[in-house]
Amino acid sequence: MNKKFELPLCDQCHSRIHSVFGDLKDSDVKSLNENKCGNIYKKGQVLFYEGNKPTGLFCVNKGKIKTYRINADGKEQIIRLAKEGDVLGYSSLISGDLYSSSAAVIEDAIICYIPRNVFLNLLDSNTTFSMKMIRLLSHDLKSSEDRVVNLAQNTVRERLAETLLMLEEFGGTENDGKTLRTSLSREEIANIVGTATETTIRLLSEFRSDGLIELEGKRIKIVNRGLLLKAANVED
DNA sequence: TGTCAGCAGGCTTGCCACGT
DNA sequence: ACGTGGCAAGCCTGCTGACA
Known part of the structure; x- marks a missing residue:
């Protein structure tokens, strides 16, 4: 069990400023703050597993996370590293698919969790935020393409x-x-x-x-x- | 509280096999 | 021949529990 701690407030969160939630209106920040929950995670703890149904978005307040897949031989391939201000699990939330990778803590972390409906409502109601998410997904796609070429060549x-x-x-x-x-x-x-x-x-x-x-x-x-x-x- | 032994996990190196 | 991966063995380091 993770010990109780003071959850960072969204309007005072330094990590949020540098994240996709950086430019939100006060009312949206208030909504995030009221609906989110969070926890302290120790190194090695898993946030979510590949194949699970996504129920919300993970926002890194502190610490470092890896997302990875395990291949048929049981070998791990690290896909992405995330740090303060990064969000995890958004592509599966948006597409409605199951998680395509797992995520685990590589450096003790504080992670906030935003429920699926809160995130999707924000996408629906805030065009600026939607555009930010589109840019983030496009960037992810380019990174994945670069990585394929890198591994192959x-x-x-x-x-x-x-x-x-x-x-x-x-x-x-x-x-x-x-x-x-x-x-x-x-x-x-x-x-x-x-x-x-x-x-x-x-x-x-x-x-x-x-x-x-x-x-x-x-x-x-x-x-x-x-x-x-x-x-x-x-x-x- | 400090020291020490035991243990587990990680790191390193050598050797060999395999594919290009 | 070269690049790479797998296995095995030895070494190192950090953690934990026992003991003085």
Whole structure:
């Protein structure tokens, strides 16, 4: 059981400002606030499972979440990472389909839950909000297309380099500006890249030998961003 | 409260197999 | 030949419970 805590108010929520709910009218914010509920989640806890019926929208107030699918061999493929201000489960809510992926906490989190009818009413009544959701879905579609091409055409080395750069952007860095602020295990990094854990570890060691990164236990420090960009085969 | 042993899970490396 | 994945074994680290 999660311990009781003071649920963040929507009108004072810093994460909401940077989310799709950022520009809502006061009356809509009030409605959200009255109808939402929320909870503290510990690392590893699951928000929803692939194949379940969506009953509401998850809004990340604090912490980090992964969405993933499990393939026939039981191997996990991480599809997306979400942080403060991101929302989860909207595409299934809008389409009326079952969840196409599962979501689990990778860094202790506070998650608000907005019931399905509240979200759909907002979509119906607020054109600006609807347009925001359309833009978000379009962006998701483009990301998925990019990912398919990436998995099909890039080597594991390129994908790992790109993933490290993505993690730098997603989680930021510590005070030194170089060490990735991520609590992901080697296995989880491999599940983003779409390769085996051993291959990921081998390539990380290779990157270290080549002077792209430094490894301090689990921590990864990007020491030569230019070389990493080159390894990822992408423009800065 | 601090220390220590035991344990589990994660990390790393070597070796081998397989496909291109 | 090269890139990649899988398995196995050893090492490392963090957590937990027992004990002084």
